[in-house]
Amino acid sequence: MSQKIDRYIQALFEDVPRTKKALELKEELLGNMRERYEDYLRDGKSDSEAYSLTVASMGDLDEMIAQVMPDEHFRQEAQYYRRRSARNTAIAAATYILGAAIVVASALAPWEGVQILAVVILLVLVAGATALLIYTEMSTPVEYREDEQGDRWMKEAQRHPGGQTVKAVMNLYWIVVTTVYLVVSFLTAAWGITWIIWPLAGLLSAIIRTVIALRWQHE
Numbered sequence: 329m330s331q332k333i334d335r336y337i338q339a340l341f342e343d344v345p346r347t348k349k350a351l352e353l354k355e356e357l358l359g360n361m362r363e364r365y366e367d368y369l370r371d372g373k374s375d376s377e378a379y380s381l382t383v384a385s386m387g388d389l390d391e392m393i394a395q396v397m398p399d400e401h402f403r404q405e406a407q408y409y410r411r412r413s414a415r416n417t418a419i420a421a422a423t424y425i426l427g428a429a430i431v432v433a434s435a436l437a438p439w440e441g442v443q444i445l446a447v448v449i450l451l452v453l454v455a456g457a458t459a460l461l462i463y464t465e466m467s468t469p470v471e472y473r474e475d476e477q478g479d480r481w482m483k484e485a486q487r488h489p490g491g492q493t494v495k496a497v498m499n500l501y502w503i504v505v506t507t508v509y510l511v512v513s514f515l516t517a518a519w520g521i522t523w524i525i526w527p528l529a530g531l532l533s534a535i536i537r538t539v540i541a542l543r544w545q546h547e
């Protein structure tokens with residue numbers, strides 16, 4: 329039942345940015361609720377009774393949570409980091425595409441050894457683009473980061489009227505990507521090159537999600 333308390337607190341802070349004050353308040357409330365829950369159990373209450381009494385004893389927490397909600401300065405900072413992330417992701421995607429284009433073009437060149445040079449250039453570009461993505465993620469303060477593994481996007485999709493349709497389309501997107509990868513790889517036998525489809529598809533997916541999320545936030 330203590331896990332139910334954890335889920336209750338998690339739901340309360342679902343849309344609250346992970347600032348220091350918000351995290352401190354979250355831990356304080358969670359600790360208080362767990363302590364009260366254990367007290368009710370020691371008094372002979374059942375699990376369900378202890379949980380209900382614990383929630384009721386906390387009263388209305390909306391006012392406390394409102395005190396740690398972001399102000400205008402925080403919103404501006406969050407918007408800056410969000411736009412920077414979108415910009416750097418787009419740059420990385422363009423870099424991956426450029427590297428793949430160089431490798432493809434090298435296959436048409438008549439000069440010997442140009443393919444090897446193209447692969448070297450591709451690796452350098454991939455390393456640079458990947459470093460840019462890692463830097464963007466690591467240099468973004470934790471309170472301005474989106475939830476891990478697309479959780480924030482999934483929550484937005486669940487709340488938005490067209491969210492389920494978008495999720496279905498994105499699932500279909502990955503099926504198409506897999507099909508294209510297999511077809512192209514088998515037809516060309518260029519397995520050493522066609523792997524680039526996956527990072528490109530991942531970056532394109534991230535860009536699409538970012539654009540959709542930004543549009544939802546402005547609706």
